[in-house]
Amino acid sequence: MTKTTPEQNKALVLEAFDTLFNKRDYEAASRYWSDNYIQHSAHIEPGREGLFSLIRTIPATLRYEHQFILAEGDLVIVHGRFSGNGRPVAWIAADIIRIEDGRLAEHWDVLQDEASKSESKSGLPMFGDAFPA
Numbered sequence: 001m002t003k004t005t006p007e008q009n010k011a012l013v014l015e016a017f018d019t020l021f022n023k024r025d026y027e028a029a030s031r032y033w034s035d036n037y038i039q040h041s042a043h044i045e046p047g048r049e050g051l052f053s054l055i056r057t058i059p060a061t062l063r064y065e066h067q068f069i070l071a072e073g074d075l076v077i078v079h080g081r082f083s084g085n086g087r088p089v090a091w092i093a094a095d096i097i098r099i100e101d102g103r104l105a106e107h108w109d110v111l112q113d114e115a116s117k118s119e120s121k122s123g124l125p126m127f128g129d130a131f132p133a
Contacts, residue, residue, distance in 0.1 A: 004033065004074075004099060004102055005065070006071035006072060007071070008101045008102075009071045009074065009076050010045065010069045010070075010071045010076055010078075012032065012076075012103075012104070012115065013069070013076045013095075013097050013099075013104065014060075014066060014069065014078070014106055016029065016032035016033065017064050017066070017078070017095075018064070019032060020032070020033075020052070020055060020061055020062055021040040021055065021062055021063070021064035021082070022062075023125075024055070024060070025115055026056075029052065030052075031103075032046065032101060032103060032104055033047070033048040033051070033104045033114045034061075034103040034104060034105045035048065035123070036105070037051070037053060037104060037106070037107070038106040038107070039103060039106075039107055040107060040108040040109075040114045041105070041107065041108070041109050042092055043085040043111075051094065052067075058085055058086055059084060059085070059086045061084030061085075061086075062082065062084050062085050062086075063082070063083050063084050064080055064081070064082055065070060065080060065081050065083075066078050066081075067079050067081070067127055067128060068080065071092070071095075072075060074098055074100065075096065075098055075099075075127070076099065077095070077096050077097075078093075078094075078095050078097070079092075079093070079094055079127075080093050080127075081093070081114065081116065081127045081128075083095060083132075087096070087113075089112075089113045089114050089132075090111065090112045090113075090114040090115075090127075090132065091112065091114065092109075092111070092112050092113075092114050092126045092127050093109055093110065093111050093112075094109065094110045095107065095108075095109045096108040096109070110114060112126070114126050114127060114132060116132070
């Protein structure tokens with residue numbers, strides 16, 4: 001069993017997300033996601049192939065960017081935005097990933113449509129320091 005540090009795990013998750021969501025390099029992405037990947041998301045079919053199949057159906061305009069990332073032990077939580085996903089607004093996500101043997105082994109997420117300035121009761125953006133244009 002490979003032991004990794006929280007810093008290594010954060011870098012791994014960011015590299016994996018960029019490879020799959022932004023570069024759409026499925027061959028390279030398969031090196032980041034475990035063969036036994038467990039998916040807890042209600043809108044994604046089981047396993048690594050379920051995730052990869054979903055991304056293949058989303059427009060090529062999909063972009064992922066992160067704002068915050070935290071890690072403790074084998075768990076990483078990343079706060080990010082999925083834009084260009086074919087939906088009317090971007091998704092703001094909190095993704096929780098468990099790392100095992102240097103690969104993404106398990107995933108949970110919380111997704112919410114990004115609010116515009118007029119929709120935000122707090123008057124603050126959900127991602128970054130400015131509302132989307």
